[in-house]
Every structure is written in C-alpha cells, then in structure tokens.
Amino acid sequence: MEHGSxxxxxxxxxxxxxxxxxxxxxxxxxxxxxxxxxxxxGPNGAGKTTVLRLLAGLLAxxxxxxxxxxxxxxxxxxxxxxxxxxLISHASMLYSALSARENVxxxxxxYGVRRPVDAALRALQAMRVADRADSPVRALSRGxxxxxxxxxxxxxxxxLLLCDEPYTGLDxxxxxxxxxxxxxxxxxxxxxxxxxxxxxxxxAVATHAAIMRRGRFVRFExxxxxxxxxxxxxxxxxxxxxx
Amino acid sequence: MPDATLDRARVxxxxxxxxxxxxxxxxxxxxxxxxxxxxxxxxTAFFSALVFALLGLSIFYFAWDPTAVAAIDLAPGxxxxxxxxxxxxxxxxxxxxxxxxxxxxxxxxxxxEREAIYLGKAAANFLFVAGVQVIAIPxxxxxxxxxxGNIWLALAGIAVLAALGIVAVGTLFSxxxxxxxxxxxxxxxxxxxxxxxxxxxxxxxxxxxxxxxPEAEAWPWLRILLGFDLVFVLACTIAFPYTLDE
Numbered sequence: 001m002e003h004g005s006x007x008x009x010x011x012x013x014x015x016x017x018x019x020x021x022x023x024x025x026x027x028x029x030x031x032x033x034x035x036x037x038x039x040x041x042g043p044n045g046a047g048k049t050t051v052l053r054l055l056a057g058l059l060a061x062x063x064x065x066x067x068x069x070x071x072x073x074x075x076x077x078x079x080x081x082x083x084x085x086x087l088i089s090h091a092s093m094l095y096s097a098l099s100a101r102e103n104v105x106x107x108x109x110x111y112g113v114r115r116p117v118d119a120a121l122r123a124l125q126a127m128r129v130a131d132r133a134d135s136p137v138r139a140l141s142r143g144x145x146x147x148x149x150x151x152x153x154x155x156x157x158x159x160l161l162l163c164d165e166p167y168t169g170l171d172x173x174x175x176x177x178x179x180x181x182x183x184x185x186x187x188x189x190x191x192x193x194x195x196x197x198x199x200x201x202x203x204a205v206a207t208h209a210a211i212m213r214r215g216r217f218v219r220f221e222x223x224x225x226x227x228x229x230x231x232x233x234x235x236x237x238x239x240x241x242x243x
Numbered sequence: 244m245p246d247a248t249l250d251r252a253r254v255x256x257x258x259x260x261x262x263x264x265x266x267x268x269x270x271x272x273x274x275x276x277x278x279x280x281x282x283x284x285x286x287t288a289f290f291s292a293l294v295f296a297l298l299g300l301s302i303f304y305f306a307w308d309p310t311a312v313a314a315i316d317l318a319p320g321x322x323x324x325x326x327x328x329x330x331x332x333x334x335x336x337x338x339x340x341x342x343x344x345x346x347x348x349x350x351x352x353x354x355x356e357r358e359a360i361y362l363g364k365a366a367a368n369f370l371f372v373a374g375v376q377v378i379a380i381p382x383x384x385x386x387x388x389x390x391x392g393n394i395w396l397a398l399a400g401i402a403v404l405a406a407l408g409i410v411a412v413g414t415l416f417s418x419x420x421x422x423x424x425x426x427x428x429x430x431x432x433x434x435x436x437x438x439x440x441x442x443x444x445x446x447x448x449x450x451x452x453x454x455x456x457p458e459a460e461a462w463p464w465l466r467i468l469l470g471f472d473l474v475f476v477l478a479c480t481i482a483f484p485y486t487l488d489e
Binding site: 057058077094110112 | 277357
C-alpha cells in the first residue's frame with residue numbers, strides 16, 4: 001500500500017435509511033482499510049444496493065454517519081468524500097452517443113484528474129478496451145460497455161471502489177481485466193466493497209464477507225474464518241427463509 | 244471547503260487532489276459541453292423541435308384568414324406559442340439522456356456541486372432553444388410577411404429573455420418529471436402554467452414592436468420578462484438539489 005493505510009478508507013457507523021416507514025438499511029456499521037475487500041451477499045431486497053448508494057453519496061442517510069478517507073460525506077456537500085469513491089454497477093452509466101474515450105474523459109474532468117486525456121487512455125488500456133476508444137458506446141457489445149464503465153469508475157484512482165454485480169455481462173477476458181484492475185487498485189491502497197449473488201466469485205477476492213438480511217448484517221467475518229461450503233449452505237437457508 | 248477538511252483529504256491520499264475538483268463554473272461548462280456533444284451527435288431533439296416549429300407555423304398559416312385578422316396581430320402569438328411547445332421537446336430530452344443506463348448516478352456521484360448539473364443542463368437547453376429560434380423567427384416573418392428590418396435586434400433580446408425563463412423552469416421540471424412513468428405528460432403539465440407569463444410578456448412586447456408603438460408601452464412587459472428570469476433562474480438553481488432526493 002502506498003500511503004494512508006493507517007486510516008480506514010471507509011468508516012460507517014449506524015447507517016439507517018428509511019423509505020417511508022420501511023427501513024431498507026437498519027443500523028449498518030462497517031470499517032474497511034486500504035487493501036481490504038468486503039464481499040456483501042444477501043437476498044434481493046436485503047438492502048445491499050442501498051448501502052452502496054449511501055456510501056457513494058447518492059442517498060443521504062436517515063441516521064448514522066460515514067467517513068471516506070477520514071472525510072465526512074456530509075462535509076462540503078460530500079464533494080471531498082465523493083472524489084475518492086468509484087462506483088461500478090450492472091448498469092453501464094455511460095452515454096451511448098459518445099465514444100468510450102469521451103465518456104471516460106468526461107468522468108476524468110468531473111473528478112479534476114490531471115491530464116484527463118492521458119488518464120482516460122490509461123484507464124481504457126487497463127480494461128483492455130483502448131483499441132475501441134473512439135467507437136460510440138452504442139456500437140459496443142454489452143461486455144465491452146461494461147469494461148468502459150469500469151474504466152470510467154477507476155479513471156480518478158478512487159480509494160474506495162463500490163461494485164454492484166460488476167461481473168454482469170463480462171466475458172472471460174473482461175472478467176480477468178476487471179479482477180486485475182481491482183487487484184491493482186487494492187495494491188495501491190484502495191478498499192473494495194463488492195455486492196454479488198455469486199458466493200464463489202465474491203469469496204475468491206474478499207478479505208471479509210458479510211450477509212445482509214432485512215437491512216442488517218446478520219453475518220460479518222474475516223474471509224479466513226469462512227468455510228466456503230458451510231457459508232454457502234447458511235446463505236441458502238437465509239435466502240430460502242426470505243423467499 | 245474548510246482548510247482542515249482539505250488537509251484530511253490530502254493526508255488520506257486520494258487519486259485526485261481535492262483542491263483540483265472542478266468549481267461551479269467549470270462543472271457547469273463540462274455538463275453543458277457533454278449535453279451539446281450528445282445533441283450534436285444525434286441531432287434528434289433539435290430536428291424534432293425544428294420540424295415541429297415549422298409544421299406548427301404551417302398549420303397556423305393555413306388556418307389563418309387574413310381578411311379577419313391582420314398578420315401583425317397574429318404573428319407575435321403564433322411565434323411565442325410555437326417557440327414554447329418546440330422548446331418543450333428539447334427540455335424533455337434534457338434529463339432523458341441521463342436515465343438510459345443510469346448515467347445520472349455517475350453524474351451525482353461526481354464531486355461537483357449539484358447546482359452545476361442544473362446550470363450545465365440549463366445552459367445546453369438555452370443554446371438548443373436559441374438554435375430553434377434562429378430558424379423559427381425568420382420563418383414566422385416569411386410566412387406572415389412581417390418586416391423585421393429595424394426591430395430584429397430588439398426581437399433577439401426578447402427571444403433571449405424568453406428562452407432564459409423557459410429553460411430555467413423547464414430544466415427543473417424535466418429533472419422532476421424524468422423519474423415518473425408519465426414524464427412526457429407531466430413535463431408540459433407542470434411547465435405550461437409557468438410559461439404563461441413568459442408567452443404573454445414576449446407576445447405583448449413583440450406586437451408593440453411590430454406595430455411601431457412607443458418603446459414606453461413595451462417596457463412594463465419587458466420588466467415582467469426580466470423579473471421572471473431573475474426570480475426563476477435563482478429559485479430553480481436553489482431548488483434543484485432537493486429534486487434529486489429519493
């Protein structure tokens with residue numbers, strides 16, 4: 001890790017988010033340091049994506065606090081905290097009429113990245129899609145669009161990467177490029193929160209694993225303490241119970 | 244940002260320097276430039292609005308009985324009604340491009356002030372509406388044989404003021420309507436009542452200019468336009484961040 005490893009990258013304390021009378025997230029606390037990866041599992045509607053959106057600053061918490069890199073998501077309208085977060089989702093979050101390069105350059109400019117043109121090219125190269133940099137996004141396959149989307153999310157070298165089912169739509173090469181890019185970011189001190197339904201995919205990269213149910217963490221442990229088979233059966237029981 | 248916050252941002256070692264984050268004007272420019280680039284590539288909204296404006300003009304023209312109503316009385320109303328409805332087409336698309344593939348999430352996650360998103364969208368919409376006007380106003384003059392020779396500069400000024408008011412209100416309502424199932428219906432329903440003072444003031448000012456009336460007669464209407472712009476540009480900029488809360 002380069003620097004800042006002694007400070008947690010993200011510290012969330014008692015996060016609550018209610019929609020009307022329903023609490024989608026109900027008292028979630030978590031701390032991640034540089035290089036750590038939390039794989040977050042849970043049935044549909046458990047509140048995983050809401051946690052992600054709270055940490056990304058897209059939703060304001062009803063209660064609780066969250067610091068990213070020691071900076072509150074509420075300070076200065078959350079700008080400083082948001083500048084160190086990268087968001088990857090199953091939706092590409094790209095503009096289909098613009099080229100891959102233009103999309104990533106736009107993101108680089110919005111994050112105040114130095115030399116945005118070079119940074120965009122580097123990010124596209126990291127995702128092995130630089131050869132299609134000038135193609136309009138609408139002309140790219142779903143998998144290539146997802147790679148461009150990941151390039152957009154990492155162009156500002158975020159300290160916290162929030163990934164909501166990032167492997168959706170990726171082929172083998174795309175998955176390998178994503179795993180490599182995430183690994184590189186972690187090696188540079190970034191923390192990773194990975195939301196997925198795929199237990200083996202999540203546990204393969206995680207340093208911590210958590211299961212959410214009805215807005216709460218019902219399990220949270222270090223990866224080393226997790227046995228894949230028993231974890232899978234516990235997870236299945238939880239999902240079945242909610243079905 | 245307070246110094247202490249900035250210091251902590253540097254210490255934590257983010258990939259970007261918090262002191263380099265785009266300010267309000269820079270972010271406004273980035274959003275506007277992006278929206279105009281998208282429109283320039285697709286040209287769908289501009290051509291739709293332009294074709295709508297010209298078709299509307301034609302319909303009004305063929306429904307017009309020149310023996311009953313003088314062109315100079317009809318043209319101002321036609322011009323600003325056409326202008327308002329064609330402008331709605333562009334406003335509809337303003338936040339529509341952010342909905343596809345949830346690009347809005349990436350925009351909101353970026354470390355820029357929310358007001359910059361509104362102002363950038365409004366600036367792009369303004370240029371869009373102004374582009375339609377550049378063609379629609381001479382077309383009205385042509386259809387209705389209205390001489391614009393000595394009033395074209397004043398008319399351009401009215402057009403700028405009217406466009407400002409329309410995009411200020413329309414951009415805000417476009418953001419509010421886009422997440423609803425009835426966005427295409429909701430935007431006109433929300434916007435049109437607010438457009439009434441603009442259309443009225445612009446049409447009244449234009450008719451007085453065309454009739455060669457004293458300038459003093461046009462001033463009260465012009466003041467309404469100016470006041471509307473001032474109030475709604477400020478109010479909508481302040482209100483915009485609250486429309487994004489889920």
